[in-house]
Amino acid sequence: MNHPSDAALPPHRPAGGEPSPVLTRRSRLRLLAWSVAGIALAFAIYCAYALVYPERMPPAVGAIVEEITGANPHPVQLMRPQNAPLSAVALLGKQIFFDQSLSASGMQSCASCHSPQHAYxxxxxxPVQLGGAHMNQAGYRPPPSLTYLYRQAPFSIGPDQGDTDVPVDMTQLATQAAGVQRAQKTALAAPAAPAMVPQGGLFWDGRADTLQDQAIGPLTNPVEMANATPEDVARKLLATRYLDQFKQIFGPGIAGNPSLLISEAMFAVGRYQIEDPSFHAFTSKYDYWLEGKARLTHAELHGLQLFNDKDKANCxxxxLSQPGKDGLPPVFTDTQYEALGVPRNPAIPANRDPKFFDMGVCGPFRSDLAKQTQYCGMFLTPTLRNVAERKMFFHNGVYHDLTQVMDFYNLRNTSPEKIYPRDASGKVQKYNDLPPQYHANVxxxxxxxxxxxxxxxxxxxxxxADIIAFMKTLSDGYRD
Incomplete structure (x- = not known):
C-alpha cells in the first residue's frame, strides 16, 4: 500500500489553537544532526574542562577521559629528592666509584659493573661479569642496578622494622616467623599483616644493610676487584691522586688509620649514590604521566591496567606502582623476597657443578640464615624502573628480554614444558635451580x-606486548 508523502499530510490542529506545521523527514534529520553535534560539542567542552580540572571530575568520568586521551585524570605532585650540588664527601665518592686502580687487576671499578649509561x-x-686479579674469574650473579636504593631499609624479617639502631637477631626473627603463613601479594592492596617474609637490605640476598656496606664487598671479592685483604685496599687508597681530599675532609690523621680510611671511603661512595640525582632521577614518562604532564598511548595504558590487575598480571x-600518600614516587618494588623458581642458567660457570645451588637468603653468600630453610630460593624483588634498559633478568640472568620474562610468569604453571628442560627420561624438571626439598617455598x-x-x-x-609497552615508560630520560 502506498503511503502519502509527509508533505501531503494534513496539518495537525491542536484543540482550540492554530494549525502547527508538521516536520518533514528532512527537517527531522536536520534536527537530529544538530542535536548530535550539540551533544558532541558539550562532551568535548566537558572533556577539556576535565583535563584542566581533573580533580573535580567524578571517578567514572575520569576513567573515560583517561581511556580517550591517555591523560592521568588525577595528577599528583611527586616529591623527588632535593637536587643540589654534591657535597665534598659525595664528590670524593664519585672519584672512588670510577677509580680502576683500586682493583687488583687495575682494570675494574664500581662503574665497570654499574654503568651510568645503563641505569647503573x-x-x-x-649472565655474570668477569673479574679477579687477571679479569678471568666469573661471578655468580648478574650485578643489580644501583638506582633507586636511596629509600631501601635495612634487612629485616616480618613486619616492617623501619629505621633502628638496635641490632637485630636474624636467627631469632626467622625462628619466630617459621610456620607463619606468608601474606598473599595483591596488586594495589597492602599485604595482610604480618607479612612474614624477609625485606629490605642490599644485594640479591640482602646481606648488606647500607650503601657503605655494599660498596666494600666487591673490593675484596676474589671474583670481582679481588683485593686479598682490606689492607690492600687501604694501600691503594693512599696512592690515589685524591688522598689530599681525604685529609681535607677527614683530617690528616686518616692516612695513618687504614680501617678508618676504608670506612670513610665507602661512606663517601654511599653519599655519592644518595646525593647524585642520576641514581634516582624520576624522569620517566610514567612519572610525568602521574603529574599530568604526559599521555600514555592506548597500549601503554592497557599495559598499566594489566600491570595493576590483581587477577591478571598482578605485577x-x-x-608497587602507586605514589605514597606523602607524594613519594613509587620505586616499583616492595623490597621483599620471593622464591619464583626461575629455571637454572647453564651459562653460569658455577652451575656446571650439579651440586651447586644459589639459594639466595639462606646461602651460599650469606650464612646467618642458612638453617632457616623456609627462605631457601628467595631473592630480593628488584625495582622495575629502567627495566627495559637491562639485558639480563632475575638473579641468575637466565632471560635476556622482557618477552621471555613475561612468558615465564604466564606459562610457568600452565605449560611448564615451555619453561624448563626435560631430564633423560623426558620428565619436565620444574624448579630445576632449587633442591627438591625447598620446592614448597616457591x-x-x-x-x-x-x-x-x-x-x-x-x-x-x-x-x-602492552605490559612491556608500559614497562618501557619506566625508563628515565623521557623527552616528549
Missing amino acids: GPDNAF AGCH DVADAPFDRKFGDQPVMTDQDI
Missing part, C-alpha cells in the same frame, strides 16, 4: 602463579 647496571648481556603486587599463591597445569594462560600475546 652492566653494559652487556653476560603491582610486588612492584610462590604458587599469587596471580598469575595461581593457575594450574593445563589452564588457559592468564595473559594473551597482546596483553604481554
Whole structure:
C-alpha cells in the first residue's frame, strides 16, 4: 500500500489553537544532526574542562577521559629528592666509584659493573661479569642496578622494622616467623599483616644493610676487584691522586688509620649514590604521566591496567606502582623476597657443578640464615624502573628480554614444558635451580602463579606486548 508523502499530510490542529506545521523527514534529520553535534560539542567542552580540572571530575568520568586521551585524570605532585650540588664527601665518592686502580687487576671499578649509561647496571648481556686479579674469574650473579636504593631499609624479617639502631637477631626473627603463613601479594592492596617474609637490605640476598656496606664487598671479592685483604685496599687508597681530599675532609690523621680510611671511603661512595640525582632521577614518562604532564598511548595504558590487575598480571603486587600518600614516587618494588623458581642458567660457570645451588637468603653468600630453610630460593624483588634498559633478568640472568620474562610468569604453571628442560627420561624438571626439598617455598599463591597445569594462560600475546609497552615508560630520560 502506498503511503502519502509527509508533505501531503494534513496539518495537525491542536484543540482550540492554530494549525502547527508538521516536520518533514528532512527537517527531522536536520534536527537530529544538530542535536548530535550539540551533544558532541558539550562532551568535548566537558572533556577539556576535565583535563584542566581533573580533580573535580567524578571517578567514572575520569576513567573515560583517561581511556580517550591517555591523560592521568588525577595528577599528583611527586616529591623527588632535593637536587643540589654534591657535597665534598659525595664528590670524593664519585672519584672512588670510577677509580680502576683500586682493583687488583687495575682494570675494574664500581662503574665497570654499574654503568651510568645503563641505569647503573652492566653494559652487556653476560649472565655474570668477569673479574679477579687477571679479569678471568666469573661471578655468580648478574650485578643489580644501583638506582633507586636511596629509600631501601635495612634487612629485616616480618613486619616492617623501619629505621633502628638496635641490632637485630636474624636467627631469632626467622625462628619466630617459621610456620607463619606468608601474606598473599595483591596488586594495589597492602599485604595482610604480618607479612612474614624477609625485606629490605642490599644485594640479591640482602646481606648488606647500607650503601657503605655494599660498596666494600666487591673490593675484596676474589671474583670481582679481588683485593686479598682490606689492607690492600687501604694501600691503594693512599696512592690515589685524591688522598689530599681525604685529609681535607677527614683530617690528616686518616692516612695513618687504614680501617678508618676504608670506612670513610665507602661512606663517601654511599653519599655519592644518595646525593647524585642520576641514581634516582624520576624522569620517566610514567612519572610525568602521574603529574599530568604526559599521555600514555592506548597500549601503554592497557599495559598499566594489566600491570595493576590483581587477577591478571598482578605485577603491582610486588612492584608497587602507586605514589605514597606523602607524594613519594613509587620505586616499583616492595623490597621483599620471593622464591619464583626461575629455571637454572647453564651459562653460569658455577652451575656446571650439579651440586651447586644459589639459594639466595639462606646461602651460599650469606650464612646467618642458612638453617632457616623456609627462605631457601628467595631473592630480593628488584625495582622495575629502567627495566627495559637491562639485558639480563632475575638473579641468575637466565632471560635476556622482557618477552621471555613475561612468558615465564604466564606459562610457568600452565605449560611448564615451555619453561624448563626435560631430564633423560623426558620428565619436565620444574624448579630445576632449587633442591627438591625447598620446592614448597616457591610462590604458587599469587596471580598469575595461581593457575594450574593445563589452564588457559592468564595473559594473551597482546596483553604481554602492552605490559612491556608500559614497562618501557619506566625508563628515565623521557623527552616528549
